[in-house]
Amino acid sequence: MDKPWLVFEYFVSPRFVLGAALTLWITIVSLFFGILVGLLIALLQESKNRYLNAFAVGYLWLFRGTPALFQIIFVFNVLPQFGITLSNFWSGVVALAMNEGAYMAEIVRSGLQAVGLGQRTAARALGMKEWQAMRYVVLPQALRIIIPPTGNQFIGMLKLSALVSAVAVEELLLVANQAASANFRYLEALSAAGLYYLLFTTLFMLIQAKIEDWARGKRRRRGKKASLIERMIGATSDSGRVR
Amino acid sequence: MSAAQAIVRVRGLNKSFGDLHVLKDVSLDVEQGKTMVVIGPSGSGKSTLLRCLNLLEAIDSGSVEFDGKDITHLGRQAYRARRDVGMVFQNFELFAHLTALENIVLAPMQVKGIAKLDAVATARTLLEKVRIPEKANFYPDELSGGQQQRVAIARALAMKPKMMLYDEPTSALDPEMIKEVLDVIQDLSRDGMTSVVVTHEMGFARRVADRVVFMESGIVMDNSPTAEFFRGTSSERAKRFLDQILHH
Numbered sequence: 001m002d003k004p005w006l007v008f009e010y011f012v013s014p015r016f017v018l019g020a021a022l023t024l025w026i027t028i029v030s031l032f033f034g035i036l037v038g039l040l041i042a043l044l045q046e047s048k049n050r051y052l053n054a055f056a057v058g059y060l061w062l063f064r065g066t067p068a069l070f071q072i073i074f075v076f077n078v079l080p081q082f083g084i085t086l087s088n089f090w091s092g093v094v095a096l097a098m099n100e101g102a103y104m105a106e107i108v109r110s111g112l113q114a115v116g117l118g119q120r121t122a123a124r125a126l127g128m129k130e131w132q133a134m135r136y137v138v139l140p141q142a143l144r145i146i147i148p149p150t151g152n153q154f155i156g157m158l159k160l161s162a163l164v165s166a167v168a169v170e171e172l173l174l175v176a177n178q179a180a181s182a183n184f185r186y187l188e189a190l191s192a193a194g195l196y197y198l199l200f201t202t203l204f205m206l207i208q209a210k211i212e213d214w215a216r217g218k219r220r221r222r223g224k225k226a227s228l229i230e231r232m233i234g235a236t237s238d239s240g241r242v243r
Numbered sequence: 244m245s246a247a248q249a250i251v252r253v254r255g256l257n258k259s260f261g262d263l264h265v266l267k268d269v270s271l272d273v274e275q276g277k278t279m280v281v282i283g284p285s286g287s288g289k290s291t292l293l294r295c296l297n298l299l300e301a302i303d304s305g306s307v308e309f310d311g312k313d314i315t316h317l318g319r320q321a322y323r324a325r326r327d328v329g330m331v332f333q334n335f336e337l338f339a340h341l342t343a344l345e346n347i348v349l350a351p352m353q354v355k356g357i358a359k360l361d362a363v364a365t366a367r368t369l370l371e372k373v374r375i376p377e378k379a380n381f382y383p384d385e386l387s388g389g390q391q392q393r394v395a396i397a398r399a400l401a402m403k404p405k406m407m408l409y410d411e412p413t414s415a416l417d418p419e420m421i422k423e424v425l426d427v428i429q430d431l432s433r434d435g436m437t438s439v440v441v442t443h444e445m446g447f448a449r450r451v452a453d454r455v456v457f458m459e460s461g462i463v464m465d466n467s468p469t470a471e472f473f474r475g476t477s478s479e480r481a482k483r484f485l486d487q488i489l490h491h
Contacts, residue, residue: 121299122336126350126402127326136353141340 038104
């Protein structure tokens with residue numbers, strides 16, 4: 001690295017800042033819709049209607065059984081043949097959200113199932129309607145179980161967002177790649193992008209720790225809290241899986 | 244028993260789970276202000292009978308009348324009947340994310356719309372009644388089984404029920420905690436709370452019950468005043484069951 005200041009120049013350059021902002025935006029929007037899709041699929045899976053069950057299982061099979069990159073390229077290139085033309089950005093976001101939904105569904109479902117049937121029965125025995133039992137007894141308990149793994153999904157999504165470069169969305173990785181190919185300063189350009197990714201993941205982990213504290217509410221802190229490094233390693237090994 | 248006093252009238256009740264016929268033509272009355280203890284071997288349908296009384300289980304055939312109203316076909320409106328019937332479970336089922344006090348005020352506030360101040364005041368009185376006022380701000384997993392069950396009783400009482408159902412309330416408790424829970428139930432019964440108690444505690448049945456019902460294979464084999472039941476004028480099968488659990 002004969003020109004180390006170049007890393008800093010890239011880091012603060014408008015193109016990199018915009019690319020980083022777009023990466024963050026893709027992550028947030030995709031995860032938001034991914035959570036909604038996940039909630040829907042989880043409820044379909046839990047439903048007593050077997051056609052809805054079958055739809056949910058088919059969905060999971062499709063979106064967990066194919067690579068996320070494949071899904072992005074498919075949405076971008078194939079959907080227009082069926083009259084659905086999305087911008088590059090939205091092609092990427094739709095694909096990532098649909099993909100994320102397949103993983104969030106499992107998280108939401110395990111959260112709902114972790115709340116014992118007896119809790120719901122007790123709520124009903126007190127005269128609550130089904131939705132009241134859901135709202136006041138099941139969901140508050142399920143949320144505490146759902147929130148920590150959702151934080152990991154956030155970090156995973158940040159990294160998955162780089163795949164959207166494949167359909168020419170000018171997010172962080174594509175910006176870095178383009179900058180480098182102009183002068184072959186790959187090391188500096190990619191380092192600048194890498195610093196952004198690390199900055200974001202570290203920030204996320206700090207926020208996640210705060211949210212987990214909140215989810216535990218007024219309760220005593222039990223057990224050892226995961227250190228930042230443990231979180232990062234955990235998150236990386238969990239969400240870095242190839243989709 | 245004079246029929247005019249019955250708060251619950253069960254007639255020809257049948258309930259099956261798939262091929263398993265759990266309740267067979269069960270008929271009985273629960274008298275206002277009295278305590279009925281239901282005993283019988285496991286799998287005899289005691290708990291299912293209890294859960295039919297507040298419609299936690301749908302009824303296949305027959306009828307259940309509660310407080311002068313036929314509740315058999317309430318269907319999705321069943322929650323209306325449940326508001327007037329308190330239930331206590333073997334595994335307590337306190338809401339794990341709420342403190343003892345929050346457990347008690349939740350239903351009065353959300354179901355009945357009672358103001359928080361009033362609900363909290365009632366809850367504190369009830370915690371006194373079950374003898375653990377000092378545990379108001381503890382979470383369920385910070386309480387012993389006996390304490391949890393007493394909070395669960397307070398939670399049910401907070402809805403001001405006309406009847407209490409206890410489904411093996413001491414079966415999940417360590418022996419030294421059984422008494423503290425039974426004492427609370429006994430106090431309530433003595434104060435005139437209509438109660439149906441499924442239990443294996445024969446001493447409790449003898450002391451507190453007005454009537455004892457013996458069930459086997461989904462059939463009410465015996466339904467007698469307590470003294471008569473224990474004097475041995477009851478059915479042969481009931482006697483054999485008593486022998487088994489009294490002399491094990």
